[in-house]
Amino acid sequence: MTEKTxxxxxxxxxxxxxxxxxxxxxxxxxMLVFIVMAVFAPYIAPHxxxxxxxxxxxxxxxxxxxxxxxxxxxxxxxxxxxRVSLFIAFFVSIVSGLIGTILGLLxxxxxxxGFFIMRIVDAFLAIPRLPLIILIAAFxxxxxxxLVIIFxxxxxxxxxxxxxxxxxxxxxxxxxxxxxMLGAPDSYIMIKHILPNVFPLLVxxxxxxxxxxxxxxxxxxFLGLGDPTAKSWGMILHYAFMYPTIYISDVWKWWxxxxxxxxxxxxxxxxxxxxxxEELVNPRLRGMTQV
Amino acid sequence: MTLLKLKRLxxxxxxxxxxxKAVNTVDLEIGANEILGLIxxxxxxxxxxxxSIMRLLQPSTxxxxxxxxxxxxxxxxxxxxxxxxxxxxxxxxxQNPATALNPVLTVGDQIAExxxxxxxxxxxEAREKAIEVLRSVKIPSPEKMANExxxxxxGGMKERAMIAIGLACNPALIIxxxxxxxxxxxxxxxxxxxxxxxxEEKSMLFITHDLDAAAEICDTVAVMYAGELVECAKTGDxxxxxxxxxxxxxxxxxxxxxxxxxxxxxxSLIDYPSGCRFHPRCDYASAICEKKHxxxxxxxxxxYVRCFMYL
Amino acid sequence: xIEVEVEVRxxxxxxxxxxLKKRYIKAVDGVSFSIKRGETLGxxxxxxxxxxxxxxxxxxxxxxxxxxxxxxxxxxxxxxxxELRKIRPRMQMIxxxxxxxxxxxxxxxxxxxxxxxxxxxxxxREIRERVMELxxxxxxxxxxxxxxxxxxxGGQNQRVVLARVIALNPEFIVADEPTSALDVSxxxxxxxxxxxxxxxxxxTVLFISHDLEVVRHMSDRILVMKAxxxxxxxxxxx
Numbered sequence: 001m002t003e004k005t006x007x008x009x010x011x012x013x014x015x016x017x018x019x020x021x022x023x024x025x026x027x028x029x030x031m032l033v034f035i036v037m038a039v040f041a042p043y044i045a046p047h048x049x050x051x052x053x054x055x056x057x058x059x060x061x062x063x064x065x066x067x068x069x070x071x072x073x074x075x076x077x078x079x080x081x082x083r084v085s086l087f088i089a090f091f092v093s094i095v096s097g098l099i100g101t102i103l104g105l106l107x108x109x110x111x112x113x114g115f116f117i118m119r120i121v122d123a124f125l126a127i128p129r130l131p132l133i134i135l136i137a138a139f140x141x142x143x144x145x146x147l148v149i150i151f152x153x154x155x156x157x158x159x160x161x162x163x164x165x166x167x168x169x170x171x172x173x174x175x176x177x178x179x180x181m182l183g184a185p186d187s188y189i190m191i192k193h194i195l196p197n198v199f200p201l202l203v204x205x206x207x208x209x210x211x212x213x214x215x216x217x218x219x220x221x222f223l224g225l226g227d228p229t230a231k232s233w234g235m236i237l238h239y240a241f242m243y244p245t246i247y248i249s250d251v252w253k254w255w256x257x258x259x260x261x262x263x264x265x266x267x268x269x270x271x272x273x274x275x276x277x278e279e280l281v282n283p284r285l286r287g288m289t290q291v
Numbered sequence: 292m293t294l295l296k297l298k299r300l301x302x303x304x305x306x307x308x309x310x311x312k313a314v315n316t317v318d319l320e321i322g323a324n325e326i327l328g329l330i331x332x333x334x335x336x337x338x339x340x341x342x343s344i345m346r347l348l349q350p351s352t353x354x355x356x357x358x359x360x361x362x363x364x365x366x367x368x369x370x371x372x373x374x375x376x377x378x379x380x381x382x383x384x385x386q387n388p389a390t391a392l393n394p395v396l397t398v399g400d401q402i403a404e405x406x407x408x409x410x411x412x413x414x415x416e417a418r419e420k421a422i423e424v425l426r427s428v429k430i431p432s433p434e435k436m437a438n439e440x441x442x443x444x445x446g447g448m449k450e451r452a453m454i455a456i457g458l459a460c461n462p463a464l465i466i467x468x469x470x471x472x473x474x475x476x477x478x479x480x481x482x483x484x485x486x487x488x489x490x491e492e493k494s495m496l497f498i499t500h501d502l503d504a505a506a507e508i509c510d511t512v513a514v515m516y517a518g519e520l521v522e523c524a525k526t527g528d529x530x531x532x533x534x535x536x537x538x539x540x541x542x543x544x545x546x547x548x549x550x551x552x553x554x555x556x557x558x559s560l561i562d563y564p565s566g567c568r569f570h571p572r573c574d575y576a577s578a579i580c581e582k583k584h585x586x587x588x589x590x591x592x593x594x595y596v597r598c599f600m601y602l
Numbered sequence: 603x604i605e606v607e608v609e610v611r612x613x614x615x616x617x618x619x620x621x622l623k624k625r626y627i628k629a630v631d632g633v634s635f636s637i638k639r640g641e642t643l644g645x646x647x648x649x650x651x652x653x654x655x656x657x658x659x660x661x662x663x664x665x666x667x668x669x670x671x672x673x674x675x676x677x678x679x680x681x682x683x684x685e686l687r688k689i690r691p692r693m694q695m696i697x698x699x700x701x702x703x704x705x706x707x708x709x710x711x712x713x714x715x716x717x718x719x720x721x722x723x724x725x726x727r728e729i730r731e732r733v734m735e736l737x738x739x740x741x742x743x744x745x746x747x748x749x750x751x752x753x754x755x756g757g758q759n760q761r762v763v764l765a766r767v768i769a770l771n772p773e774f775i776v777a778d779e780p781t782s783a784l785d786v787s788x789x790x791x792x793x794x795x796x797x798x799x800x801x802x803x804x805x806t807v808l809f810i811s812h813d814l815e816v817v818r819h820m821s822d823r824i825l826v827m828k829a830x831x832x833x834x835x836x837x838x839x840x
Contacts, residue, residue, distance in 0.1 A: 016307065174697040175705045177663050178766070182717045183690040196707040332785035333756065446649070475648040475812055500785055544790035546815035552790035556755055 024276020030269035045076035100159025108167025211270035313339035328509030386469035388449035399437025447478035613669030631830035644821030700759035711747035757788035
């Protein structure tokens, strides 16, 4: 057998374990729909979301979900909104994941470094997340990049802590000691022996972090602290709620409900994916069959 | 008098790599007050056999044949009826006491739980009974230790607590799955002595890979290889003059008998070698061993072996 | 050539617990002995007597509280990180659990190639050839190269560990209960293989086990350890 085919069967095995949980497949399908929406927004959206038509039009053949108070097509807004929400979510989770992994590896492997980093992490974790985000967002100029920075700053400590606790346990494994006995440098041990074994945990963490960020971004936008020029789902909700008669007319059905549903579905799909991935993290279930 | 009789027992469960025929096919009898040792190496199906009797396997597992306990077939019972058997009639002592005890409950509570599930009595009575059971397995100051969580117990003490849980409802049959695994030589000796004492008026299926332990405690020993029994005899006979080449090889690999290994490795339970399952590793194998699967034959009084040499 | 390969003088390792009221756990409490070149020293004791800690101390996988360790005349405790890393390939360790001693995400071939990659200047092809050679030396099949540790049995994995250990021609090996997780017939295979390796590569071995019979079979001399101290010598022949 060549090396290539083995890699393929490994992937196959991984997918088999993953797809055993139907919920994970559902999550993945929903997520893919949203990703396609975000990537191909200009081709899918029937109108330019910034273009103004007749305001407050109910759903019809031209505007499937009607228009908002200044006459923008709500369906197109929704499709473009996927871009902003998903971009922020993935960007933040990857960047904070990267920082968290590096610091987690170092603080787990070197005790003294770990002590120092953990105190910083403790300080960050002691602060309640959402109120702080609101506070910072209120003082900084609202823009997408500022949101990204705020979420990253608040996301890395959790990842660091999770990775560190795993590294602490991996560090004492026999194969790590065996590598030390071969005279391997620390950097080699961390990259070759520890990192691959924390990776599954990290993937789950990234997924969970992404769902947190989507929720946080929507909350901020809803409160009016988001980027007013970016079309995110939270921002659509924000404008909808500001509309005076939103509660007494039928408008909420096509203006408020769809972005709300999008947020819920995205978070739900991420949670489903995370749940199915947990299965892969558990080494007892991976590759080996249960007895 | 026979207490438990297995007739053509087969246990299979599906995995991604294929159907694992863990028990295939086993006939076995345990008499009243008999201690039967089931010895075999990792992955020969001996633990699955024990779990099959208790019907404690995954729902996808198929168990065929008959498990006759006191005249009734356990495989025909409903789950509710089976629950009445477990613990009260047949109790199990699991391997790995470190994980088999719940770390957040006191040991006393865990024993009382076992009693209370099967007998109508007040919690206080169950508790007193639990202390009594702890005393019977010789845990020092049982009144005090009953209130402690498992982490205060050493490995040997945990094993004693496990035995206490097994004994709690005074079952007729005990299935002990590797009770001495991971214990030190001296602790092991104590545990075996204790098990011998507490099973004086009971039957026990003693599943182990530890030949010394089996020699010490069992009346009869059955050797399992690749899902089936290959030899069954009284303990003295089996260790004194083993007949099956596998049994001989196993005994010769003991350090005190010269550490002569059996060549090759145990087959997987998914596909066995053709004919006699041991023939690829057997020094005495001839042409027939490759083609035909031998049946169990009676060689002497109560000495059975599955090998063409004795046909 | 120095006759004594490993010498330990008054080695101690204490662990402390508690913040206000310090309590000491004396894992290793003043141990002295020496091992001659080419000798196998058996170390028996019950679990928790500190024999595994002693094994790790000898290789400086953990640092002792006090004492001295000489390896081939070099005081190991005086070495800095870099010097230690240089000397480490000359000493190796075999652990109890063969599954835990191999990185679950590395193929058997990579596992055995790792020491060669780290410590030699061999080309890729030379490494590959040497790996195949080692695999055959320890009685494995060359087709095992592309398997993962979880696809192999405990005994096979312990063979892989042996191949890794002898890859760099070490002088001193600490074997910490190398067969207590294995079945009797597999144990016999591995112990015989270890004996063979020892003769072939003239290794000095510290063989740690709780099983006196096994130690008797492997060792030239046996020390008994109890509660962190060496409490006597046991005859090899019973």
